[in-house]
Amino acid sequence: MAGTILALDQGTTSSRAIVFDDRGAVLGFAQHEYPQHFPQPGWVEHDPREIWESQLLAAREALARSGVRADQLAAVGITNQRETALVWDRATGEPIYPAIVWQSRQTAEVCADWRARGLSERVAAATGLVIDAYFSASKVRWILDAVPDAQERAERGELAVGTVDTWLIWRLTGGAHLTDETNASRTMLYDIHARGWSSALLDEFGIPAALLPEVLPSSADFGATLPEHLGAAVSIRGVAGDQQAALFGQGCVAPGDAKNTYGTGCFLLAHTGPSAPRSEHGLLGTVAASADGPCFALEGSVFVAGAAVQWLRDGLGLIATAEETEALARSVPDTGGAYLVPAFAGLGAPYWDEGARGALVGLTRGTERAHVVRATIEAIAYQSRDLVECVQADTGRPLAALRVDGGASRNAFLMQFQADILGIPVHRPKNLEVTALGAAGLAGIGAGVWADAREFAEATSADLDVFEPQMPEAQRSERVEGWRAAVARTRSSF
Numbered sequence: 001m002a003g004t005i006l007a008l009d010q011g012t013t014s015s016r017a018i019v020f021d022d023r024g025a026v027l028g029f030a031q032h033e034y035p036q037h038f039p040q041p042g043w044v045e046h047d048p049r050e051i052w053e054s055q056l057l058a059a060r061e062a063l064a065r066s067g068v069r070a071d072q073l074a075a076v077g078i079t080n081q082r083e084t085a086l087v088w089d090r091a092t093g094e095p096i097y098p099a100i101v102w103q104s105r106q107t108a109e110v111c112a113d114w115r116a117r118g119l120s121e122r123v124a125a126a127t128g129l130v131i132d133a134y135f136s137a138s139k140v141r142w143i144l145d146a147v148p149d150a151q152e153r154a155e156r157g158e159l160a161v162g163t164v165d166t167w168l169i170w171r172l173t174g175g176a177h178l179t180d181e182t183n184a185s186r187t188m189l190y191d192i193h194a195r196g197w198s199s200a201l202l203d204e205f206g207i208p209a210a211l212l213p214e215v216l217p218s219s220a221d222f223g224a225t226l227p228e229h230l231g232a233a234v235s236i237r238g239v240a241g242d243q244q245a246a247l248f249g250q251g252c253v254a255p256g257d258a259k260n261t262y263g264t265g266c267f268l269l270a271h272t273g274p275s276a277p278r279s280e281h282g283l284l285g286t287v288a289a290s291a292d293g294p295c296f297a298l299e300g301s302v303f304v305a306g307a308a309v310q311w312l313r314d315g316l317g318l319i320a321t322a323e324e325t326e327a328l329a330r331s332v333p334d335t336g337g338a339y340l341v342p343a344f345a346g347l348g349a350p351y352w353d354e355g356a357r358g359a360l361v362g363l364t365r366g367t368e369r370a371h372v373v374r375a376t377i378e379a380i381a382y383q384s385r386d387l388v389e390c391v392q393a394d395t396g397r398p399l400a401a402l403r404v405d406g407g408a409s410r411n412a413f414l415m416q417f418q419a420d421i422l423g424i425p426v427h428r429p430k431n432l433e434v435t436a437l438g439a440a441g442l443a444g445i446g447a448g449v450w451a452d453a454r455e456f457a458e459a460t461s462a463d464l465d466v467f468e469p470q471m472p473e474a475q476r477s478e479r480v481e482g483w484r485a486a487v488a489r490t491r492s493s494f
Contacts, residue, residue: 249436
């Protein structure tokens with residue numbers, strides 16, 4: 001059991017835990033869903049206690065199912081939903097307000113004020129990001145404004161702020177206030193060039209430095225779990241935001257490597273090497289997870305991907321399960337000219353349009369349930385193509401292939417359509433648990449299970465399903481033009 005790692009994978013709708021051996025094989029798995037809360041239209045919040053309780057329960061169950069005891073683990077790795085932010089009392093550990101989720105638009109007015117103050121260029125230059133409610137800084141500012149006396153308590157050092165990784169580390173260790181560079185780089189407070197919190201931005205936003213955690217590399221010593229949680233003290237040796245963990249788990253550790261994760265949202269990262277990138281096409285520069293020095297990536301984020309399928313199920317009642325969508329999409333030859341643009345929470349990259357709203361266009365009397373379902377699945381692929389085009393324009397090189405993961409990548413229809421609409425192969429690993437595997441890899445390298453990223457990738461590489469493009473170029477161009485016209489109808493300036 002010397003090479004066994006427990007990976008905690010804390011996501012937007014569920015907390016998962018996986019026990020891996022030193023070949024990347026899954027020994028034990030557990031998952032627990034927990035609720036999202038929508039107190040007002042456009043607002044999305046979590047109860048931090050539910051995050052913690054569901055993650056701890058998943059960890060204990062995964063260990064039990066694996067037959068591995070905590071004292072037999074080499075390390076724990078953590079990966080998490082990014083940008084979601086919360087503030088808690090240092091003395092009691094109690095949150096002062098619910099966690100504001102990355103999807104939430106409740107801080108849009110804060111961001112509008114910062115843009116009006118002319119801070120956009122300063123933010124982009126330091127953080128690689130755009131001013132948007134997506135990122136953590138405006139969420140922290142909103143909580144400090146909304147909760148009585150919070151600003152004063154923050155200035156006195158009585159409060160702590162963190163993304164979800166920091167919250168889990170705090171609870172697991174009994175008070176270590178830490179984060180890693182990948183999560184810090186998504187807060188809109190971290191200077192990715194100086195590799196530290198930006199005092200200039202903290203001053204501009206009125207966020208006291210005393211609130212913030214210490215930032216460590218993704219593969220480092222984040223303390224040890226209290227024995228009461230898992231049954232023994234175990235070192236936490238790897239932490240990364242979910243998309244950077246997936247990039248690492250996919251073996252994308254060289255410039256030009258790219259992966260796309262299909263989850264609640266859709267996230268494409270392209271490794272750019274040791275130099276921090278600056279996009280000219282609406283992408284973001286971000287820190288990539290690494291076990292041997294700083295490296296960076298370009299990132300594009302789609303806010304609604306798998307969440308659109310949830311909408312078909314829970315909002316419209318068109319399907320009973322997400323698994324139905326593949327057969328329904330295949331039951332019609334095309335969408336009949338219909339396009340769904342799922343801008344339910346605005347549009348992310350490359351548009352960054354908070355005021356955009358979703359639309360279903362091109363309907364005729366012949367439009368049926370299967371056409372709407374197919375249009376929803378195709379929308380995920382179209383949004384991903386938008387990101388790939390931006391990566392290729394920024395880097396000046398075409399992608400040879402796109403590596404994919406995430407729950408929706410199990411849909412073979414979606415993966416084939418993705419290859420068709422991109423015109424390049426799509427590579428899907430047989431083992432889709434690459435996000436948790438990436439966290440395990442970072443932890444395992446920190447604990448000496450693997451010497452470096454190359455050894456980890458070689459030890460855990462999996463067989464691939466390869467989807468080759470089959471759509472003729474003329475048909476591809478026609479469909480993409482239809483998509484662009486549909487997106488234009490959703491824009492706030494339309």
